[in-house]
Amino acid sequence: xxxxxxxxxxxxxxxxxxxxxxxxxxxxxxxxxxxxxxxxxxxxxxxxxxxxxxxxxxxxxxxxxxxxxxxxxxxxxxxxxxxxxxxxxxxxxxxxxxxxxxxxxxxxxxxxxxxxxxxxxxxxxxxxxxxxxxxxxxxxxxxxxxxxxxxxxxxxxxxxxxxxxxxxxxxxxxxxxxxxxxxxxxxxxxxxxxxxxxxxxxxxxxxxxxxxxxxxxxxxxxxxxxxxxxxx
Amino acid sequence: xxxxxxxxxxxxxxxxxxxxxxxxxxxxxxxxxxxxxxxxxxxxxxxxxxxxxxxxxxxxxxxxxxxxxxxxxxxxxxxxxxxxxxxxxxxxxxxxxxxxxxxxxxxxxxxxxxxxxxxxxxxxxxxxxxxxxxxxxxxxxxxxxxxxxxxxxxxxxxxxxxxxxxxxxxxxxxxxxxxxxxxxxxxxxxxxxxxxxxxxxxxxxxxxxxxxxxxxxxxxxxxxxxxxxxxx
Amino acid sequence: xxxxxxxxxxxxxxxxxxxxxxxxxxxxxxxxxxxxxxxxxxxxxxxxxxxxxxxxxxxxxxxxxxxxxxxxxxxxxxxxxxxxxxxxxxxxxxxxxxxxxxxxxxxxxxxxxxxxxxxxxxxxxxxxxxxxxxxxxxxxxxxxxxxxxxxxxxxxxxxxxxxxxxxxxxxxxxxxxxxxxxxxxxxxxxxxxxxxxxxxxxxxxxxxxxxxxxxxxxxxxxxxxxxxxxxx
Amino acid sequence: xxxxxxxxxxxxxxxxxxxxxxxxxxxxxxxxxxxxxxxxxxxxxxxxxxxxxxxxxxxxxxxxxxxxxxxxxxxxxxxxxxxxxxxxxxxxxxxxxxxxxxxxxxxxxxxxxxxxxxxxxxxxxxxxxxxxxxxxxxxxxxxxxxxxxxxxxxxxxxxxxxxxxxxxxxxxxxxxxxxxxxxxxxxxxxxxxxxxxxxxxxxxxxxxxxxxxxxxxxxxxxxxxxxxxxxx
DNA sequence: AATGAATGAGCGTTCATTCAT
DNA sequence: AATGAATGAACGCTCATTCAT
Numbered sequence: 001x002x003x004x005x006x007x008x009x010x011x012x013x014x015x016x017x018x019x020x021x022x023x024x025x026x027x028x029x030x031x032x033x034x035x036x037x038x039x040x041x042x043x044x045x046x047x048x049x050x051x052x053x054x055x056x057x058x059x060x061x062x063x064x065x066x067x068x069x070x071x072x073x074x075x076x077x078x079x080x081x082x083x084x085x086x087x088x089x090x091x092x093x094x095x096x097x098x099x100x101x102x103x104x105x106x107x108x109x110x111x112x113x114x115x116x117x118x119x120x121x122x123x124x125x126x127x128x129x130x131x132x133x134x135x136x137x138x139x140x141x142x143x144x145x146x147x148x149x150x151x152x153x154x155x156x157x158x159x160x161x162x163x164x165x166x167x168x169x170x171x172x173x174x175x176x177x178x179x180x181x182x183x184x185x186x187x188x189x190x191x192x193x194x195x196x197x198x199x200x201x202x203x204x205x206x207x208x209x210x211x212x213x214x215x216x217x218x219x220x221x222x223x224x225x226x227x228x229x230x231x232x
Numbered sequence: 233x234x235x236x237x238x239x240x241x242x243x244x245x246x247x248x249x250x251x252x253x254x255x256x257x258x259x260x261x262x263x264x265x266x267x268x269x270x271x272x273x274x275x276x277x278x279x280x281x282x283x284x285x286x287x288x289x290x291x292x293x294x295x296x297x298x299x300x301x302x303x304x305x306x307x308x309x310x311x312x313x314x315x316x317x318x319x320x321x322x323x324x325x326x327x328x329x330x331x332x333x334x335x336x337x338x339x340x341x342x343x344x345x346x347x348x349x350x351x352x353x354x355x356x357x358x359x360x361x362x363x364x365x366x367x368x369x370x371x372x373x374x375x376x377x378x379x380x381x382x383x384x385x386x387x388x389x390x391x392x393x394x395x396x397x398x399x400x401x402x403x404x405x406x407x408x409x410x411x412x413x414x415x416x417x418x419x420x421x422x423x424x425x426x427x428x429x430x431x432x433x434x435x436x437x438x439x440x441x442x443x444x445x446x447x448x449x450x451x452x453x454x455x456x457x458x459x460x461x462x463x464x
Numbered sequence: 465x466x467x468x469x470x471x472x473x474x475x476x477x478x479x480x481x482x483x484x485x486x487x488x489x490x491x492x493x494x495x496x497x498x499x500x501x502x503x504x505x506x507x508x509x510x511x512x513x514x515x516x517x518x519x520x521x522x523x524x525x526x527x528x529x530x531x532x533x534x535x536x537x538x539x540x541x542x543x544x545x546x547x548x549x550x551x552x553x554x555x556x557x558x559x560x561x562x563x564x565x566x567x568x569x570x571x572x573x574x575x576x577x578x579x580x581x582x583x584x585x586x587x588x589x590x591x592x593x594x595x596x597x598x599x600x601x602x603x604x605x606x607x608x609x610x611x612x613x614x615x616x617x618x619x620x621x622x623x624x625x626x627x628x629x630x631x632x633x634x635x636x637x638x639x640x641x642x643x644x645x646x647x648x649x650x651x652x653x654x655x656x657x658x659x660x661x662x663x664x665x666x667x668x669x670x671x672x673x674x675x676x677x678x679x680x681x682x683x684x685x686x687x688x689x690x691x692x693x694x695x696x
Numbered sequence: 697x698x699x700x701x702x703x704x705x706x707x708x709x710x711x712x713x714x715x716x717x718x719x720x721x722x723x724x725x726x727x728x729x730x731x732x733x734x735x736x737x738x739x740x741x742x743x744x745x746x747x748x749x750x751x752x753x754x755x756x757x758x759x760x761x762x763x764x765x766x767x768x769x770x771x772x773x774x775x776x777x778x779x780x781x782x783x784x785x786x787x788x789x790x791x792x793x794x795x796x797x798x799x800x801x802x803x804x805x806x807x808x809x810x811x812x813x814x815x816x817x818x819x820x821x822x823x824x825x826x827x828x829x830x831x832x833x834x835x836x837x838x839x840x841x842x843x844x845x846x847x848x849x850x851x852x853x854x855x856x857x858x859x860x861x862x863x864x865x866x867x868x869x870x871x872x873x874x875x876x877x878x879x880x881x882x883x884x885x886x887x888x889x890x891x892x893x894x895x896x897x898x899x900x901x902x903x904x905x906x907x908x909x910x911x912x913x914x915x916x917x918x919x920x921x922x923x924x925x926x927x928x
Numbered sequence: 929a930a931t932g933a934a935t936g937a938g939c940g941t942t943c944a945t946t947c948a949t
Numbered sequence: 950a951a952t953g954a955a956t957g958a959a960c961g962c963t964c965a966t967t968c969a970t
Contacts, residue, residue: 639886646882654842668868675906
């Protein structure tokens with residue numbers, strides 16, 4: 001699926017040096033530009049950032065950018081895509097080895113919270129600027145987002161199957177988790193003055209998870225609580 | 233407080249007609265331009281909207297806009313400010329005549345949810361574009377937001393004082409409510425496909441409010457529940 | 465037909481001063497820019513001319529050009545169109561009052577030659593740069609050209625009907641005239657060193673017209689010769 | 697003369713392989729690039745063609761082009777020069793073995809027509825793009841053109857010396873031929889719909905040649921007519 | 929008060945040319 | 950000899966803002 005997602009022009013590697021070496025250099029350049037763009041976009045926003053800014057931040061000439069990305073828009077798209085993909089990467093890796101359904105749900109939620117916390121700026125930025133993309137690109141981002149959501153939906157479904165849940169729509173429950181995580185990013189300017197990340201996560205996830213559980217779930221939760229009594 | 237908020241140039245009324253009549257006409261013009269701007273901004277975003285677009289939408293010449301607003305930025309600022317003020321207006325009016333603390337909290341939350349639902353586009357827009365303002369203007373918006381939040385914080389405090397609450401930070405609880413309302417706007421593209429507004433409000437607010445209450449609160453809530461069993 | 469030809473954005477004249485006055489000023493501005501463009505294009509060619517060059521030549525700012533023309537291409541199109549239209553204007557006016565078919569043919573041909581001679585640079589330019597237009601625009605120019613050709617074709621047909629002609633395709637004969645006129649423009653760099661315009665026209669048209677006539681035509685031509693024995 | 701014509705940088709052959717082999721390979725590379733350029737220029741015009749286009753069409757890297765040609769302009773110059781030289785090559789070879797002056801003139805004219813017909817695109821292109829060259833280069837092209845013209849002028853002079861001609865300037869008569877040939881290229885978009893190449897040549901050259909001949913010439917022509925009654 | 933013609937700085941993008949490999 | 954990544958000057962075009970009317 002990801003392959004269809006990237007219409008970005010990449011320099012064809014043909015010959016000369018070993019493909020790998022060339023590819024490595026190429027990939028490194030791409031990364032340079034990418035990072036420059038991310039940093040500029042986060043600091044000043046998409047529209048306020050000029051291509052020259054990005055070039056300067058990346059330490060390349062402005063022309064070179066167009067050998068790695070189609071245009072400024074494409075760069076924005078790739079950057080936001082990468083942010084969303086980070087979510088997609090971190091959640092599954094947090095589930096490895098976790099067996100208990102309720103623990104899996106907590107682990108997934110905590111992982112999601114953590115990505116947001118690590119990249120508050122990026123999250124803010126993704127929220128704001130994705131509107132500047134083309135409809136087609138936005139659709140891709142949305143589907144990417146749903147893909148990540150599904151990781152959590154699946155955990156909720158496991159809990160349901162285990163008989164832990166009240167009658168709650170799994171996607172709605174997932175949105176409770178996701179939106180509360182996003183809120184940490186979106187309202188970070190205020191929340192971080194009121195509460196620490198850990199406390200925010202503990203308390204907010206606590207309410208949400210308890211809000212989904214039935215008595216059996218509650219009982220199970222009291223023995224499989226990843227939120228309290230230890231560092232996240 | 234609002235006075236400090238408006239550095240907008242307003243046309244000096246000189247003479248000729250009565251101040252009131254002139255003022256009325258002036259205010260109407262201002263409103264025209266304002267509405268044109270709001271509509272353009274919502275549809276196309278701040279950067280994609282040109283001053284000429286606004287002029288056309290408002291049915292005035294582009295030059296005239298500068299007699300009512302300092303510049304395009306100022307127009308954006310005023311528009312976002314107005315959106316936030318709508319929140320500020322609707323919540324208190326929903327509390328009129330409601331006495332019970334828990335009912336007041338619910339009424340405030342429902343009112344807040346409703347404003348968001350009525351102006352999903354505007355909410356989205358305010359989230360996205362406020363970053364384009366100057367730091368000073370952003371600070372004003374943030375304080376305006378806190379002002380609204382305080383309306384809800386106060387309700388939470390009343391509930392605490394009434395002995396209904398577990399040990400929850402009132403501002404955190406308020407953010408649970410507010411963020412879940414905003415989420416309805418921000419993720420409306422998906423949520424409206426999954427759930428109706430009423431159900432979203434009922435279920436989400438239900439979890440949040442139950443999450444704050446102690447046993448006494450729960451007991452009281454069962455008799456003072458505004459969320460279930462009737463239209464919001 | 466000409467109306468369909470002009471997708472150029474013209475400033476809407478609405479009110480303020482009398483429409484006529486405004487229109488006059490507008491038309492004058494348009495003319496200013498137009499002339500600046502023509503002069504630049506003739507001197508340096510389309511691609512070598514920058515919009516800034518045109519603005520400077522016209523004595524306006526570069527931005528203003530875009531209020532009168534869609535883009536640089538459009539300006540090129542309009543300029544070439546005007547050149548072709550000059551042909552279209554001058555030929556018919558040369559035919560007014562001329563009755564004899566053979567005289568009409570000569571008058572038309574001479575008129576055509578003269579327009580070319582008066583605007584050698586423009587002719588050269590039109591030949592060179594029309595390739596830079598869009599296919600659609602080129603089609604319009606070609607049809608405009610055929611329209612002018614038809615003026616001469618009609619004269620040839622009149623001569624045929626009068627029984628003056630050998631069996632010659634009228635459009636081919638027309639092209640002999642037109643191409644020889646264009647040749648005066650295209651090879652002007654050399655021809656003007658070899659022969660005067662008048663002599664070129666007399667001799668070249670002489671051969672062409674005699675080449676089309678039968679004996680009756682020849683006899684008639686000896687009494688209705690506009691080429692020899694007087695200034696063209 | 698041609699030597700002065702070529703300021704193009706040619707790769708210095710240094711050592712290693714035999715000069716001849718190296719030269720052969722070198723010449724082949726040059727040809728590759730040249731053909732790529734010609735094809736691109738014909739299809740898209742000089743300005744629309746990028747050096748990368750040429751490199752791709754030639755199957756070489758863009759950098760290599762600069763080892764065989766000074767710059768893009770030089771490539772244009774060489775290409776147009778080659779087109780003109782084709783005229784210069786084909787006309788003399790058509791005269792070999794033809795003795796009769798009037799036949800030689802016809803043979804030369806027909807040969808000229810044929811080169812044009814074979815390379816209509818190239819002719820169009822040469823007309824359009826030579827303006828993009830430097831004055832010095834244009835002068836060279838003009839002299840090359842006059843050189844070709846002279847081949848025909850000489851034939852006309854032979855006819856005059858043989859007593860076949862009316863009092864016509866030989867260079868003018870030559871231009872009649874040449875321009876009518878060029879016209880086949882320039883107006884090919886229309887003429888080919890109206891008439892076949894053979895008919896165009898027969899009829900047009902017929903008029904021109906008859907237009908130059910006196911009675912003696914006419915009589916001779918009726919016995920030495922290469923235009924009618926056989927394929928050209 | 930109202931207009932809208934006019935400005936011009938500023939941006940995204942292209943592409944001929946160079947040069948390290 | 951050959952590559953193609955890298956450069957950066959240059960251009961077309963937009964649009965917020967001004968100001969004469």
